[in-house]
Amino acid sequence: MTEIVRFAPVDEVAADLGLLTAAERARHQRLVAEADREAYAAGHVLVRECAAELLGLAREEIVIEQRCARCGSAEHGAPSVAGPARSAVQVSLSHARGQVAAVAATRRCGIDVERVVRGPDRALSPREAAWVSGQPDAAYAFTRLWVRKEALVKAGHGSMAAVQRLDVLAEEGPMDRLGELRITQWEGDGFLGAVAICADMRTET
16 A cells, blocks of 8 residues: 545544644644644644554654744644654645645645635636636635646645646646646545545555
């Protein structure tokens, strides 16, 4: 098994705050809305469960840390598995109010989940914006593109600072591959998600 992917409603994750590190608990407590705190905790526990399953460990044995590659801050940045397992598995997580997602893989990966909403055209390339405007459900069309962009950036392709230049539209619609990254869409009740993982890998859901 080379990857574990999970999308789950927040209330279906046994989000034990005792599993979180002190830094995670501090970030959790700084969130104002209870729904955001619940989603944060669920996402950070779910990513532990994915990594634990991939590594054959208990979720209590997985420590997740975040560190910014640019400034070195532990207050933000991509999540990673701490300790000896760091080189064996890569992780990504996402949380929205009511829904969370996580992936653990032996190669680069990124995941995103969002409530279906019509976002701003400034997040899209001109070509993408024109495509969205021409779709019968613009919110659904926009979100299909947006979750792909987020997943790709988390997997190390492009940046959110230049997200307008990250065009994820193929001739037939939102793309399912970009370079060596394979993109898989997920759909839930009012939510859309996407996971990007290096090619030639099998996704389990």
